[in-house]
Amino acid sequence: MSLHPPLPDRLKAGPPALAAWCGLPDPSIPGVLAREAFDAVVIDMQHGAVDFAAAVRAIPLIAAAGKPAVARIPVGEFATASRLLDAGAAGVIAPMINTLEDARRFAAVMKFPPLGERSWGPHGALSLTGLQPGEYFRAGNGLSLALAMIETREALEIVDGILDVAGIDGIFIGPSDLSIGLSQGRELDPASAAVEKALDHALARARAAGKIAGVYAPSGERAFELARRGFQLVSIASDTALLRSGAQMALKAARG
Ligand code: 3PY
Ligand code: MG
Numbered sequence: 001m002s003l004h005p006p007l008p009d010r011l012k013a014g015p016p017a018l019a020a021w022c023g024l025p026d027p028s029i030p031g032v033l034a035r036e037a038f039d040a041v042v043i044d045m046q047h048g049a050v051d052f053a054a055a056v057r058a059i060p061l062i063a064a065a066g067k068p069a070v071a072r073i074p075v076g077e078f079a080t081a082s083r084l085l086d087a088g089a090a091g092v093i094a095p096m097i098n099t100l101e102d103a104r105r106f107a108a109v110m111k112f113p114p115l116g117e118r119s120w121g122p123h124g125a126l127s128l129t130g131l132q133p134g135e136y137f138r139a140g141n142g143l144s145l146a147l148a149m150i151e152t153r154e155a156l157e158i159v160d161g162i163l164d165v166a167g168i169d170g171i172f173i174g175p176s177d178l179s180i181g182l183s184q185g186r187e188l189d190p191a192s193a194a195v196e197k198a199l200d201h202a203l204a205r206a207r208a209a210g211k212i213a214g215v216y217a218p219s220g221e222r223a224f225e226l227a228r229r230g231f232q233l234v235s236i237a238s239d240t241a242l243l244r245s246g247a248q249m250a251l252k253a254a255r256g
Helices: 007-014 030-032 052-064 077-086 102-108 123-129 133-143 153-155 159-164 175-182 193-209 220-229 239-255
Strands: 019-020 038-044 069-072 091-094 145-150 170-175 212-215 234-236
Touching: 007 069, 007 133, 007 145, 007 212, 007 234, 019 030, 019 220, 019 239, 030 052, 038 052, 038 234, 052 069, 052 077, 052 123, 077 091, 077 102, 091 102, 102 145, 102 159, 123 133, 133 193, 145 153, 145 159, 145 212, 153 159, 153 175, 153 193, 159 193, 170 193, 175 193, 193 212, 193 220, 220 234, 234 239
Parallel strands: 019 038, 019 234, 038 069, 069 091, 091 145, 145 170, 170 212, 212 234
Antiparallel strands: none
8 A cells, every 4th residue: 555645646636736845965854844734745856956865765754754755857867767766756757858759768767568668676665655566566657657847948839749648647847947948048037928828838738638737836825826727736945945934034033
């Protein structure tokens, strides 16, 4: 029996899942945040300072709180995605999926044959789920969430094709990179009118495909808005931002 319901099923059934987003290198940080009322905890290996060993140590700490651990891999490091699933991650977010070939390669490492090419060796996943090897092999493709990031103009143009790739469970939008791409490098504005339009479009296409749509939000207020719009997995702020705002609030109160 797994510790939490399969993440793809949980996200499809709703309500929107709010995720902690952790880029600080110590595994205790996602472990601590998992104890708060988050629905999932993301370990950011792309822009965070988290290496593979730290990510692997964070996964059981998150699972011990009964929460799914999701990791964002560095660009193109698809082999790392399988290794994170082996360690017990419930899902992987792959950044910069800009071609159908990127989407196919990502799906292949996330799913066992015949759907994909994931190789056998789920040492941590077996101990965290308590499943026997045969049970995990049969259930594994439905347990692991594969989210392809849509964060460039090219990706947005082929979003239907990416959603159509077997083994891709959904998309995850990166509004900052998308703003850079949509403005052809002229601006960084993750709340620009062009990004807003793209968010609505990508969300509608994911819905039409019956797949999951997630998005990065840098604050609770923005997360509220995006969850209300229909996104099923939404971050609320990075660990660094939470630490800083907590410190600022306490200092303000202390200074009177
Ligand atoms: C983006 O906004 O580009 C992201 O990747 C969010 O982390
Ligand atoms: Mg990005």
